[in-house]
Amino acid sequence: MVDVKLPDGFRLRPESMLCFDIYATHHAVGQVYQPLLSKLGLTYPQYLVMIVLWEQDRQTVGQLGERLDLASSTLTPLIKRLESQGLVSRKRDAADERKVRVLLTPAGIALEQEASHVPGCVAEAFGLSVEQFAQMHSLLGQLRRALKAQGDSEAA
Amino acid sequence: MVDVKLPDGFRLRPESMLCFDIYATHHAVGQVYQPLLSKLGLTYPQYLVMIVLWEQDRQTVGQLGERLDLASSTLTPLIKRLESQGLVSRKRDAADERKVRVLLTPAGIALEQEASHVPGCVAEAFGLSVEQFAQMHSLLGQLRRALKAQGDSEAA
DNA sequence: ATCATATATATCGTGTACGATTAAATCGTA
DNA sequence: TACGATTTAATCGTACACGATATATATGAT
Numbered sequence: 020m021v022d023v024k025l026p027d028g029f030r031l032r033p034e035s036m037l038c039f040d041i042y043a044t045h046h047a048v049g050q051v052y053q054p055l056l057s058k059l060g061l062t063y064p065q066y067l068v069m070i071v072l073w074e075q076d077r078q079t080v081g082q083l084g085e086r087l088d089l090a091s092s093t094l095t096p097l098i099k100r101l102e103s104q105g106l107v108s109r110k111r112d113a114a115d116e117r118k119v120r121v122l123l124t125p126a127g128i129a130l131e132q133e134a135s136h137v138p139g140c141v142a143e144a145f146g147l148s149v150e151q152f153a154q155m156h157s158l159l160g161q162l163r164r165a166l167k168a169q170g171d172s173e174a175a
Numbered sequence: 176m177v178d179v180k181l182p183d184g185f186r187l188r189p190e191s192m193l194c195f196d197i198y199a200t201h202h203a204v205g206q207v208y209q210p211l212l213s214k215l216g217l218t219y220p221q222y223l224v225m226i227v228l229w230e231q232d233r234q235t236v237g238q239l240g241e242r243l244d245l246a247s248s249t250l251t252p253l254i255k256r257l258e259s260q261g262l263v264s265r266k267r268d269a270a271d272e273r274k275v276r277v278l279l280t281p282a283g284i285a286l287e288q289e290a291s292h293v294p295g296c297v298a299e300a301f302g303l304s305v306e307q308f309a310q311m312h313s314l315l316g317q318l319r320r321a322l323k324a325q326g327d328s329e330a331a
Numbered sequence: 332a333t334c335a336t337a338t339a340t341a342t343c344g345t346g347t348a349c350g351a352t353t354a355a356a357t358c359g360t361a
Numbered sequence: 362t363a364c365g366a367t368t369t370a371a372t373c374g375t376a377c378a379c380g381a382t383a384t385a386t387a388t389g390a391t
Binding site: 037038039042043045051052067141145146152160164166 | 193196197198199200201202203204208223243244297300301303307308310311312315316318319320322324
């Protein structure tokens with residue numbers, strides 16, 4: 020069990036501090052994206068799905084879930100909302116009819132250009148140096164790997 | 176399961192990487208807490224509310240929302256669920272009847288002991304050194320301040 | 332004292348999120 | 362080939378989370 024000196028006035032144990040940190044940061048990130056994305060008619064999770072599809076079109080629901088760590092119970096309704104906005108379409112895989120492939124429509128492809136200013140706006144809002152970006156990426160990656168290992172040993 | 180895989184060839188800009196990182200880490204943290212907390216009959220957001228109340232009893236809904244960055248539309252039903260479990264009660268402030276104070280019941284107070292193993296379990300799962308804890312706390316704090324400043328200037 | 336304004340919480344509608352279950356398609360192996 | 366086991370999405374019920382709105386209380390200027 021790890022013990023750390025606390026910043027002045029902060030009465031939580033470090034592990035709680037960090038879980039509050041991550042909870043609050045996640046929230047703050049969503050707040051910065053929200054006004055940018057609402058102009059495009061997207062929510063933040065919908066935007067993440069679109070990013071993954073812009074990287075590679077025609078992925079299955081399962082592949083999207085793997086990338087984003089989301090279950091079909093979350094993705095299926097989310098994708099149907101994207102479909103009803105005309106950004107994607109859904110098609111059963113010909114070779115394996117269990118799989119549903121998500122295809123970008125012309126409007127979905129075009130949206131990438133309309134959204135091209137978003138990453139720059141967000142990067143600016145982040146206010147971190149390149150070194151701090153790298154440091155944070157490394158730390159969060161390490162944390163996630165440790166948490167994943169815990170989850171797996173728990174499941175075993 | 177708990178990790179978002181970004182395989183080789185998955186090319187994201189750093190700011191996008193970081194937003195994926197935070198999204199995924201937030202999710203992974205929740206996954207580690209979930210099995211520990213379900214034995215106590217709590218969800219992760221409910222646990223955060225209880226932590227804040229264990230620090231200081233009889234806070235108003237607004238104070239809890241300030242601490243956790245949550246609106247009354249989220250907190251009111253959450254607190255009512257805690258109330259229906261007998262962990263807290265709700266009482267209008269005598270001096271200002273607009274305010275609702277949330278009071279720990281004896282069961283709510285006792286739950287702190289039952290939950291005392293949780294922070295240690297999670298800290299272990301985090302798998303970070305003391306220095307890394309401090310580094311992450313510092314970086315996340317800096318990021319949050321920058322994001323909050325951005326949100327404020329946006330609102331102005 | 333009265334009324335406009337501000338504050339604190341609650342309510343409503345939409346959209347994630349997840350575990351458990353279901354249903355259909357595929358695969359392995361006898 | 363046949364059939365049980367596995368895989369893949371979809372569905373269901375519960376619980377956040379937020380913006381917009383409603384309601385009740387409090388405050389302040391006249």
